[in-house]
Every structure is written in structure tokens, then in C-alpha cells.
Amino acid sequence: MVGIVGYGTYIPRHRIKVEAIAKVWGADAPSYERGLLLKEKSVPTPDQDTITMSVEAAKNALRRAQIDPSEIGAVYVGSESHPYAVKPSGTVLAEAIGATPEVHCADFEFACKAGTEGMFVCIGLVQAGLIRYGLGVGADTSQGAPGDALEYSAAAGAAAFIFGDDKVVAEVEETYAYMTDTPDFWRREHQFYPEHGGRFTGEPAYFKHIMGAARGIMAKANATAADFTYVIFHQPNGKFPQRVGKMLGFTKTQIEPGWLSPTLGNTYSGSSPMGLASTLDIAKAGDRILLVSYGSGAGSDAFIFRVTERIDEVRDVAPRTRDQLDNNKVYIDYGTYAKFRGKIRKAT
Amino acid sequence: MSSPRYWREIPQRYRLEAGKCTDCGNIHFPPRLVCSACSGRQFETVKLSDEGTVFTYTIIRVAPSQFVDQAPYAVGIVELDDGVRISAQIADVDLDALEIGQRVRIEFRLIQNEGEAGIICYGYKCVPA
Structure with a gap:
């Protein structure tokens, strides 16, 4: 039966607290913390984007799948923050994990559901027998406008899932x-x-x-x-x-x-x-x-x-998501956050 | 970096592919045509370890123009677990706490943008393990 063969995530280390954002805009931090149940969010550094996080998440998925990456027949990256407007994120990802050149590749975009779209299509292709394994990734380095409600939540992270019909977890x-x-x-x-x-x-x-x-x-x-x-x-x-x-x-x-x-x-x-x-x-x-x-x-x-029972063999082969979320955090202030996210207009 | 040069180096920059001399076993990164140890000319492609220790490092405070926003940052020579030494930026690290012998691992990162409209160059950096 078709299923998940390997999975992996990646979360950047940097965090900003809701109160650090609220302080700058004169907003009431407790209302966001209590009203929307938000305490802090992840922040990508300037050298992290949808592609780099996708690669790290996919490597973790491969560690759990324990398959030869050249057997991956489809690579789909879902994101609303693809670094290129024209040139699929999946080209870099597939090259970085060693899945090229016999691989179908496309980027998906559908606000926050682009990740599950790639997963959905991989399941169909494996089920149809067109590919042996398919890699679906959801990743974003989302931007909220300064001062907008979205700025309190727009964060960065990636998850990768490899689908196939053997070694299923x-x-x-x-x-x-x-x-x-x-x-x-x-x-x-x-x-x-x-x-x-x-x-x-x-x-x-x-x-x-x-x-x-x-x-x-x-x-x-x-x-x-x-x-x-x-x-x-x-x-x-x-x-x-x-x-x-x-x-x-x-x-x-x-x-x-x-x-x-x-x-x-x-x-x-x-x-x-x-x-x-x-x-x-x-x-x-x-x-x-x-x-x-x-x-x-x-x-x-x-x-x-x-x-399936295979989950016990693979779960600790790569970092757990909750461990990445809770450990090795680096808190930054709003100025550093604004610099990291390209919100500061500089002289050219 | 021009697009063709960047493209040529993708196997090394993305996947740490090195050349291992089939005669004497010496590993070259980046790969060479002739082995520096035994002058052999036959190599097999091997992937370097993605973990290692900091062999030495320096802190860059006056950076080249494309890295100026990242300064100060650390650049080091890292001895990977298979014995090969590479030079790489050491990212996500507290510069005051960085020390020789520290365990690090490879992460895929954006290295530089070719201006506002050019290609985006990716590759490896080291981060605390």
C-alpha cells in the first residue's frame, strides 16, 4: 500500500518573541498571546530560504527512508516564497540530494497548502505506478507587512515526505x-x-x-x-x-x-x-x-x-521536530529581525 | 561568480563530492586530474562526511562587499570525520563561544546573491552540531 517512506523537518534556530514585535508597533502583546495563542516565531537568517530549508528537511526524510535518492522519480516543492520567480526550487533541491537527472520536477504554490499539494500528487503517481518514490516538500519563509497582524505569525520552516509502496512508515x-x-x-x-x-x-x-x-x-x-x-x-x-x-x-x-x-x-x-x-x-x-x-x-x-511498525526503526534516525523547536534557540530583537528579513531600506 | 563556474562546481558545493584515488586512497576535494600523493589518474567519486571538528578559524570583521551585512562572521578550516579538511563559513554560532575542536555539521545555505537580478548561489556552511 502507498504511504510515507520517510519524513523530515527543518526549523531555523532564530526566534523573535511576540512581545518584541508588539513593543515596536505599540500593540498589546498579551492580546496576541492570549487571543491567538502565539508566544514566539521562527526567523530565517539571510542565508536561509525556502530552498535551503527544503534541502535540510529532505535530507532528514532520506535518512529515515533509507533509500537511494536516484530512485526518487518526482520532486515537488510547495511554497509561497520560492526564491526565484522563474526557476523551480525543486531543481536545486533535487540536485542537492542527488535525485537528478531522471526525475520529474515542479514547484507548487497555493498559499499555505502548497506543501500538501506536492504530497497529494506524489501519492497519486506512486499509486499509478509511474514512479517508485516521490518527494513532496512544504517550505516557506513567509513575510508579514511591518505592523500587520500577520507579522506576529509569519514564520519559517520546512517538512519533507517521501512516498512509496515499500518500507512504509x-x-x-x-x-x-x-x-x-x-x-x-x-x-x-x-x-x-x-x-x-x-x-x-x-x-x-x-x-x-x-x-x-x-x-x-x-x-x-x-x-x-x-x-x-x-x-x-x-x-x-x-x-x-x-x-x-x-x-x-x-x-x-x-x-x-x-x-x-x-x-x-x-x-x-x-x-x-x-x-x-x-x-x-x-x-x-x-x-x-x-x-x-x-x-x-x-x-x-x-x-x-x-x-506501521517501521516507525520505531526510523523516528530517531533524524532530528525530531519538537527537539528542533524547543532546543538551541537564539532570540533576536526587532532590529536584527528587520535586518534578517530585508525590511530595512539601505543605500544602494 | 559567473553562472557557468557556479554550475560546474555544483557537485562539490551541493553534495560534497570528492575524488578518491583508486591507487593510493588519497581523497581530493575539490577533485583533481592527477593525485598529489602518487600521481595516479584514476579516481572514484566519494561523498564527504557531513560532520567534523573545527581545526582553526578566524573572525571576519571587514567583509567583502557581498558579505558585508553578515559581518562579523566566522570562517574556518573544518576537519571532516573522514579526515578531509575544508574551508567554510561557520554560521549560527556565538562568536565568543566558538573554539578549536568544536563539533560542527554541514548545512545547505545560501552563499551569495549575484546582485538583485542575478542567480542565487547555494552551497555548504558549517553550523554547531
């Missing part, structure tokens, strides 16, 4: 997609920062599509919330995944292992895939996991996984 039991034209968040060509519809990003966007995808896949699989050991929803902040989980009948215990956003922020295309990786880090054989991504624009991809 989590079988794919079901997939489902739910998508409409909903303009809740966008970035026009040549614009540096995205725009969003404020509260419109909630009810008709995030909640409608996640609920639609979750209910759809559960109906397809004839399952209820109680049939899953763990669940991961997209995490634009700390609060939304908890609230949508409650609305769908899931408990905090089911959400907890993959709930990274309070100290990670929103890693956009990396967000729910990193939650899945963190959940696999502690899962046991037989556990059933529901993953529902969300991308503005707007749509959700949903997956049901069943963990």
Missing part, C-alpha cells in the same frame, strides 16, 4: 480535496507583502474549508473523530486549529503532538506537514492520523494515515 488510507474561489489572502505580482481580508480569513475561509475537507474525508472513510488517534489542522496561529478541532469533535489530546504554532508561528506551506512530522515522531504502530491542510484562495487537502 504510515500507509495512506484515504485522500480528499475541498476547494472554492474565496479571496481571503493574496499577493499580486511584484508586491513584497501579501494582503488579507482581516476577519474574512476566518469563518468563510479557514473554518469552512477545513470543516468541508475533514467532514468529506471522514464520510468517505466512514469514520468519526473518535476513530483517530491524532489530528493535525493548518496552524495560522495557535487558536484556529484548537477551535476547528473542537467544532469537529476532536480533543486536545488528539491535537497536541502536532500543535506547534504557539512557539513556531505559521510556517505556511510547512505548517500542517510539520505538525504531521511531529505527530509521527511520537506515534505508534496502528495509530490513525487525520491531516487537513488549508491554503487561502482557498482550499484544503485531507489525508488519513495509518502508522
